[in-house]
Amino acid sequence: MRPELGILRAEFGADQVLDGEAALPFERDWRGRATGAQAGRAMAVLCPRSVDEVQAMVRAAARLHLALVPQGGNTGLVLGGTPDASGAELVLSLKRLNRIRRIDPINATLTAEAGCVLQTLQQACAAQQLLLPLSLAAEGQCTLGGNLATNAGGTQVLRWGNARDLCLGLEVVTADGLLWSDLDGLRKDHRGLNLRDLFIGSEGVLGLITAAVMKLAPLPRSRLSAWLTLPSLEAALQLLPQARAALGDGLSGFEVMGQAAQLLLPELPLPAAPWALLVEVSSHRDEAQTRAELEAWLAPALDAGRMLDAVVAHTEAQAHALWALRESIPGAQTRAGGNLKHDIALPLDRIAAFVADCEARIQRAFPGARPTVFGHLGDGNLHFNVAPPVGQSLAEFQPHEAALNRLVFDCVADWGGSFSAEHGIGRLRAAELAARGDAVGLDLMGRIKQALDPANRLNPGRVLASGSDGNRADA
Amino acid sequence: MRPELGILRAEFGADQVLDGEAALPFERDWRGRATGAQAGRAMAVLCPRSVDEVQAMVRAAARLHLALVPQGGNTGLVLGGTPDASGAELVLSLKRLNRIRRIDPINATLTAEAGCVLQTLQQACAAQQLLLPLSLAAEGQCTLGGNLATNAGGTQVLRWGNARDLCLGLEVVTADGLLWSDLDGLRKDHRGLNLRDLFIGSEGVLGLITAAVMKLAPLPRSRLSAWLTLPSLEAALQLLPQARAALGDGLSGFEVMGQAAQLLLPELPLPAAPWALLVEVSSHRDEAQTRAELEAWLAPALDAGRMLDAVVAHTEAQAHALWALRESIPGAQTRAGGNLKHDIALPLDRIAAFVADCEARIQRAFPGARPTVFGHLGDGNLHFNVAPPVGQSLAEFQPHEAALNRLVFDCVADWGGSFSAEHGIGRLRAAELAARGDAVGLDLMGRIKQALDPANRLNPGRVLASGSDGNRADA
Numbered sequence: 035m036r037p038e039l040g041i042l043r044a045e046f047g048a049d050q051v052l053d054g055e056a057a058l059p060f061e062r063d064w065r066g067r068a069t070g071a072q073a074g075r076a077m078a079v080l081c082p083r084s085v086d087e088v089q090a091m092v093r094a095a096a097r098l099h100l101a102l103v104p105q106g107g108n109t110g111l112v113l114g115g116t117p118d119a120s121g122a123e124l125v126l127s128l129k130r131l132n133r134i135r136r137i138d139p140i141n142a143t144l145t146a147e148a149g150c151v152l153q154t155l156q157q158a159c160a161a162q163q164l165l166l167p168l169s170l171a172a173e174g175q176c177t178l179g180g181n182l183a184t185n186a187g188g189t190q191v192l193r194w195g196n197a198r199d200l201c202l203g204l205e206v207v208t209a210d211g212l213l214w215s216d217l218d219g220l221r222k223d224h225r226g227l228n229l230r231d232l233f234i235g236s237e238g239v240l241g242l243i244t245a246a247v248m249k250l251a252p253l254p255r256s257r258l259s260a261w262l263t264l265p266s267l268e269a270a271l272q273l274l275p276q277a278r279a280a281l282g283d284g285l286s287g288f289e290v291m292g293q294a295a296q297l298l299l300p301e302l303p304l305p306a307a308p309w310a311l312l313v314e315v316s317s318h319r320d321e322a323q324t325r326a327e328l329e330a331w332l333a334p335a336l337d338a339g340r341m342l343d344a345v346v347a348h349t350e351a352q353a354h355a356l357w358a359l360r361e362s363i364p365g366a367q368t369r370a371g372g373n374l375k376h377d378i379a380l381p382l383d384r385i386a387a388f389v390a391d392c393e394a395r396i397q398r399a400f401p402g403a404r405p406t407v408f409g410h411l412g413d414g415n416l417h418f419n420v421a422p423p424v425g426q427s428l429a430e431f432q433p434h435e436a437a438l439n440r441l442v443f444d445c446v447a448d449w450g451g452s453f454s455a456e457h458g459i460g461r462l463r464a465a466e467l468a469a470r471g472d473a474v475g476l477d478l479m480g481r482i483k484q485a486l487d488p489a490n491r492l493n494p495g496r497v498l499a500s501g502s503d504g505n506r507a508d509a
Numbered sequence: 510m511r512p513e514l515g516i517l518r519a520e521f522g523a524d525q526v527l528d529g530e531a532a533l534p535f536e537r538d539w540r541g542r543a544t545g546a547q548a549g550r551a552m553a554v555l556c557p558r559s560v561d562e563v564q565a566m567v568r569a570a571a572r573l574h575l576a577l578v579p580q581g582g583n584t585g586l587v588l589g590g591t592p593d594a595s596g597a598e599l600v601l602s603l604k605r606l607n608r609i610r611r612i613d614p615i616n617a618t619l620t621a622e623a624g625c626v627l628q629t630l631q632q633a634c635a636a637q638q639l640l641l642p643l644s645l646a647a648e649g650q651c652t653l654g655g656n657l658a659t660n661a662g663g664t665q666v667l668r669w670g671n672a673r674d675l676c677l678g679l680e681v682v683t684a685d686g687l688l689w690s691d692l693d694g695l696r697k698d699h700r701g702l703n704l705r706d707l708f709i710g711s712e713g714v715l716g717l718i719t720a721a722v723m724k725l726a727p728l729p730r731s732r733l734s735a736w737l738t739l740p741s742l743e744a745a746l747q748l749l750p751q752a753r754a755a756l757g758d759g760l761s762g763f764e765v766m767g768q769a770a771q772l773l774l775p776e777l778p779l780p781a782a783p784w785a786l787l788v789e790v791s792s793h794r795d796e797a798q799t800r801a802e803l804e805a806w807l808a809p810a811l812d813a814g815r816m817l818d819a820v821v822a823h824t825e826a827q828a829h830a831l832w833a834l835r836e837s838i839p840g841a842q843t844r845a846g847g848n849l850k851h852d853i854a855l856p857l858d859r860i861a862a863f864v865a866d867c868e869a870r871i872q873r874a875f876p877g878a879r880p881t882v883f884g885h886l887g888d889g890n891l892h893f894n895v896a897p898p899v900g901q902s903l904a905e906f907q908p909h910e911a912a913l914n915r916l917v918f919d920c921v922a923d924w925g926g927s928f929s930a931e932h933g934i935g936r937l938r939a940a941e942l943a944a945r946g947d948a949v950g951l952d953l954m955g956r957i958k959q960a961l962d963p964a965n966r967l968n969p970g971r972v973l974a975s976g977s978d979g980n981r982a983d984a
Contacts, residue, residue, distance in 0.1 A: 140750065140858040141889075187697050196697065198706070199674060214949040220854045221888040222662050222671065222930040224710060226942055226972055227954040231673070231706035235699060252753050275615065278727050282793030283758035318757030379695045383615040413696040414616075455697040467701055474689040478961060479702040485960035486953060497701055 038098045039078050042124075045094055046087065052079040060125045063116045064109045064172070076103070076117040079125040085205065085213065085244045088126070092242065093211035095124055101494050102126050104238035106180025107151065109172035111377070114237045114460030114496050115180065128179045131244055137162055142250045143202060143219040148179025148243050155248075164250040167194035167286075171361045179243045185235035187456030189360075192412035193286040193316070194251070196456070198234045205245040206233050209487040219247040232482070237458050238493040240486045254316035256324040259287070259353040260332065263307035263342040267292075267386040270309050270411060273340060274382070277313065280331035284324070287314030288412030289360055294421075295408040298366035299359050304343050311411070312360050314353075363408050364417075372428040373406060373421040374435050376442050379455035382414045388449040389416070395441055396420060400434060415455040418442060443470065464499040513573045514553050517599075520569055521562065527554040535600045538591045539584045539647070551578070551592040554600040560680065560688065560719045563601070567717065568686035570599055576969050577601050579713035581623065581655025584647035586852070589712045589935025589971050590655065603654045606719055612637055617725045618677060618694040623654025623718050630723075639725040642669035642761075646836045654718045660710035662931030664835075667887035668761040668791070669726075671931070673709045680720040681708050684962040694722040707957070712933055713968040715961045729791035731799040734762070734828040735807065738782035738817040742767075742861040745784050745886060748815065749857070752788065755806035759799070762789030763887030764835055769896075770883040773841035774834050779818050786886070787835050789828075838883050839892075847903040848881060848896040849910050851917050854930035857889045863924040864891070870916055871895060875909060890930040893917060918945065939974040 035053075042051045052060070053076070061074040077100065082088045095102050101123045105115040117123040132149040139162055146155055152166075152173040159166045168181060170188030180186070182204070186197040194200060203216040206229075216223075216230060233241050264270045270290055277285050289312040296306040304310070317324040325346070332344050347353035367373055380388050389407060396403050402423025409416040420438060422431035443453040443466065459467050468476065476498075483490070483498055494500060517526045527535070528551070536549040552575065557563045570577050576598045580590040592598040607624040614637055621630055627641075627648040634641045643656060645663030655661075657679070661672040669675060678691040681704075691698075691705060708716050739745045745765055752760050764787040771781040779785070792799040800821070807819050822828035842848055855863050864882060871878050877898025884891040895913060897906035918928040918941065934942050943951065951973075958965070958973055969975060 138856075138858055140746070141856045142750070142753075143856075185699060185703075191697065195674070198703075199670070208949065208953065212949045214947060214953065216947070216950070218925050218927065219856050220927050220930075221857075222666065222854045222885075222890045223927040224660060224929045224931060224933055225927055225946055226934060226950065227715070227957055228660075228673075228706055228710050229950055229953055231703055232957075235703050240702070252750070252757070254757075271615070275617070275727070278617075279793060282727070282729075318754060379697045381613075381616045381618075381694050383613055410697075415697045450693050452693065452695050452698040452700055454699045455695075456699060458699055459701060471700055472689060472691070474683065474687045475691070475701065475704055478683065478689065478704055481960040482702055482707075482957060485956040 036077060038100060041098065042078060042080070042094060046080070046091065050081045050083070050087070052081065053077070057125070060105060060108060060127055061117055063113055064111060073119050074116040075119055075121040076123055076125045077121055079127055081127050081130050083130045085131065085207065088131070088207045088242060088244055089211045089213060091126060092207055092209070096211065096489065096491060100124050101491055103493055104128060104183070104242050106148065106177035106183065107172065107175045109176040110180065110184065110460060111375070111457045112460030112462040114184065114458050114493070118461065118495070126242065128177065128242070128244065134158055135245065137164065138219070139164065141219055144248045144250055145217055145219065145245065146178055146248070147245045148177060150178045152176050152178060152181060159250055160253055163253045165253045166248060167251055168197055168200055171364065178246060182234050182243050182246055183236065183238050184458040187410065187413065187415060189287050189289060189410060191410060192288050193283060198231055200249050201230065201234060201246055202249055203247040204230050204233055204243055206241040206243055208241050209489065209492050214241070217245060217247050237460060237497050239483060239497050240492065242492070252318065255318055256321040257314060257316045257353065258321070258324050258328050258346060259356050260313045260328060260344055260346045261303045261356055262311040262313060262344045263304045264309045264311065265307070265342060267309055267389055269340060270311055271382060271386055273311070273335065274412060276335065277331060281315055281327060284315045284317045284327070285313070286316040287312065288410070290409060290411035291360070291363065292405070292407040294404055294406040295363050298363060298370055298406070303345050303356060307342050312356055367406060367419060367421070371421065373419040374431070374438055376418040376439070376453070377415070377455045377457040378418050378442070378446050378451055378453055379413070379415045380446065380449055380451035384449045384451070385411070385414055385416070388445065388451065391449070392418070392442060392445040395445055396438070399441055400438065403431070439466070459497045461496055464495060464497060467497070468499040511552060513575060516573065517553060517555070517569060521555070521566065525556045525558070525562070527556065528552070532600070535580060535583060535602055536592055538588055539586065548594050549591040550594055550596040551600045552597055554602055556602050556605050558605045560606065560682065563606070563682045563717060563719055564686045564688060566601060567682055567684070571686065571964065571966060575599050576966055578968055579603060579658070579717050581652035581658070582626065582647065582650045584651040585655065585659065585935060586850075586932045587935030587937040589659070589933050589968070593936065593970070601717065603652065603717070603719065609633055610720065612639065613694070614639065616694055619723045619725055620692055620694065620720065621653055621723070622720045623652060625653045627651050627653060627656060634725055635728055638728045640728045641723060642726055643672055643675055646839065653721060657709050657718050657721055658711065658713050659933040662885065662888065662890065664762050664764060664885060666885060667763050668758060673706055675724050676705065676709060676721055677724055678722040679705050679708055679718055681716040681718055683716050684964070684967050689716070692720060692722050712935060712972050714958060714972050715967065717967070727793065730793055731796040732789060732791045732828065733796070733799050733803055733821060734831050735788045735803060735819055735821045736778045736831055737786040737788060737819045738779045739784045739786065740782070740817060742784050742864055744815060745786055746857060746861055748786070748810065749887060751810065752806060756790055756802060759790045759792045759802070760788070761791040762787065763885070765884060765886035766835070766838065767880070767882035769879055769881040770838050773838060773845055773881070778820050778831060782817050787831055842881060842894060842896070846896065848894040849906070849913055851893040851914070851928070852890070852930045852932040853893050853917070853921050853926055853928055854888070854890045855921065855924055855926035859924045859926070860886070860889055860891070863920065863926065866924070867893070867917060867920040870920055871913075874916055875913065878906070914941070934972045936971055939970060939972060942972070943974040
């Protein structure tokens with residue numbers, strides 16, 4: 035046992051300083067990558083039960099010159115919240131900080147601790163007729179702190195924005211172990227520089243989010259979903275402004291699935307088509323009114339041949355089933371043998387041209403490789419995953435990963451997009467960011483990191499790749 | 510003539526380096542404060558015509574060890590964009606950078622330079638059936654760059670958020686004169702730390718915004734306004750969740766005016782009452798449908814005695830007149846002799862109790878002083894202005910300013926609010942921020958300022974009061 039472990043156990047108790055078997059679930063990432071350079075091994079996993087303990091643990095880590103890797107629900111996809119292979123990092127799990135501090139119907143706010151599971155929060159708000167409009171596939175496991183640390187996106191961004199847009203304030207433990215609290219829940223508040231939005235999305239490299247105030251909305255009286263099939267991605271994109279004009283702010287979901295993604299699903303509501311859309315409308319009106327409005331948009335679009343076919347869910351159970359299909363794509367991909375993943379964003383006016391171009395480039399470079407495209411079309415955000423050619427395993431295809439990533443990300447850059455949309459940077463994309471990021475911007479980011487965490491103790495090497503001086507400045 | 514002026518003129522030409530009479534409009538602030546400590550005198554006013562020239566001017570200022578004060582439409586209320594009295598600062602006016610670079614209907618974005626006047630941008634978007642949902646009293650003169658530098662609020666925040674919530678990306682000249690550009694117009698983009706939202710609202714102390722991409726929405730098909738009178742502020746607040754439930758996202762304005770504010774106005778649509786609300790509903794539906802929905806909310810609320818009276822504008826001209834009345838309050842206050850102003854925010858569930866408490870404290874400390882309260886109730890943002898007792902001039906009341914501010918801001922703090930909601934900090938509230946701000950947060954802000962502008966050359970002394978080392982580190 036390393037002496038640091040004994041010191042930490044003496045201060046915090048064995049219950050809150052895990053290692054060995056107990057640490058395993060915190061060391062392995064969501065996608066189970068536990069081999070090679072991506073394998074994680076922590077010196078220990080710290081599990082504070084209060085904000086005071088978070089502060090004490092940050093100070094203890096500083097005294098011991100140890101790096102801290104904050105972790106929420108451990109559902110990240112970019113190796114941002116799991117330890118590296120050194121065995122020298124401490125994971126700091128926020129999961130035990132899981133108290134809902136307050137739901138305020140008049141102020142329409144939720145104040146909750148970082149370790150609260152998103153779905154638990156959604157349900158607690160719904161019980162008071164309020165909507166926490168953040169929704170993503172991992173919601174049964176991911177935590178509020180992680181959602182904010184990664185500025186989570188998901189399926190409701192079109193209407194409600196990313197996690198950052200929903201947050202009114204944070205409580206943060208700094209690299210020095212001090213507490214910065216901004217939980218007043220104000221809609222307008224201009225007291226100096228905007229620290230809140232800097233911490234949000236910083237993936238734990240600037241401070242540890244321990245609690246947040248989130249904006250809520252009235253729970254919609256009705257929600258309807260429709261599955262549409264389309265001849266082309268252009269046709270799907272042309273529907274978006276039409277849907278906005280016809281449905282206004284009621285349009286709360288606009289998800290796209292290419293044919294390869296549809297074909298992974300067991301029971302499709304409509305025959306697989308070149309493209310399919312899952313559209314959601316939410317409204318303060320009753321269901322009959324919402325249905326009438328949705329159908330008033332769909333019928334003429336169908337008649338005019340702007341879509342191939344459309345089906346509207348008739349019951350809430352049917353709607354849930356459509357969304358479950360959509361959310362099951364990642365799992366279905368894994369069961370189908372897996373693929374190489376890219377989480378990208380494009381300007382809406384260029385996304386169709388990008389997909390055509392990128393698919394053509396892939397066919398030239400990797401004949402037979404199968405792009406499986408789906409995502410949040412309303413946000414210009416595609417999960418552009420590439421499965422191996424038929425007959426080739428993922429392991430056989432994997433050696434091409436670097437070349438494929440280069441091809442896809444070059445193409446994204448050519449069309450003015452981003453190689454990182456909603457999954458974060460973590461360790462997985464840190465080198466990519468260092469290579470492709472704007473040099474001036476990267477310099478500013480490095481200065482901010484240096485200013486707020488001069489010892490580089492918070493999640494070192496994540497987001498901002500460390501230079502030749504190694505990942506940890508003082509370890 | 511100071512030698513620096515000659516050097517600047519030699520490099521940039523006399524047309525772009527103003528002094529004397531030509532500089533005056535840039536030295537005086539919007540409210541005409543030009544006496545005592547608040548008087549401004551610039552060494553020169555720089556007027557670049559391109560981003561390249563902004564960069565060159567920033568570098569020239571660095572070589573000459575001069576401070577730069579960025580300025581947009583010069584409509585700020587907190588002395589954030591006008592020079593101090595030293596005569597040693599350079600104003601850098603962004604007004605000539607006024608090109609609309611692109612309006613993209615499919616991506617629903619506007620890309621425009623910092624010097625564009627907000628109203629010009631609103632009109633250009635409306636001509637393409639798109640809404641730039643930022644609206645404030647100064648819109649005929651304020652500029653996009655200033656709106657973003659101050660994270661402007663206004664009357665549409667309830668539905669659309671502050672300026673920050675509408676911005677997808679920035680172009681910024683750094684303190685080193687380098688250019689950071691992030692104008693891809695993406696809805697989701699996670700490439701490292703969030704510089705965009707740090708620059709937004711930083712009032713020019715971290716960098717100079719030269720252009721931005723803004724999110725647009727479809728132009729509403731109908732907009733209706735109603736003037737309601739209420740027996741109490743509690744009654745107005747109780748209407749808010751009811752209005753949200755009945756009108757959903759259609760509710761786009763929820764402005765409040767106390768009796769003293771109403772009595773300043775020439776022709777009221779309803780007799781002055783303890784409180785009045787100006788409510789706006791915007792919709793993608795036609796006017797008849799929107800009117801029916803609005804009236805379906807108002808009629809039972811009137812019958813139930815939840816409001817005293819209500820009138821819905823029947824024509825667009827009538828609606829404009831109601832909003833003109835609301836926007837005329839600040840001017841009417843000036844004509845009535847002026848007052849001492851506070852731009853504050855409270856949590857919605859505490860705002861009525863705050864107003865009662867603060868008015869009582871004022872009566873005890875300054876008998877006869879007349880609070881004139883109005884603002885954006887939906888955002889918890891009040892303009893809490895205090896006129897002198899009848900018979901006393903503003904000049905006679907002014908000596909009480911510091912004590913009055915202390916009383917009001919103490920009361921705001923007691924009720925968990927903010928002494929600075931939407932007007933910014935500038936020089937006017939920098940001491941207040943230093944005294945009242947969270948110490949941990951202020952330390953982090955100071956480190957960020959130091960990291961991005963180590964020579965303290967960008968808008969020194971604004972937002973972050975400089976310590977005993979003086980306003981400018983190297984001048």
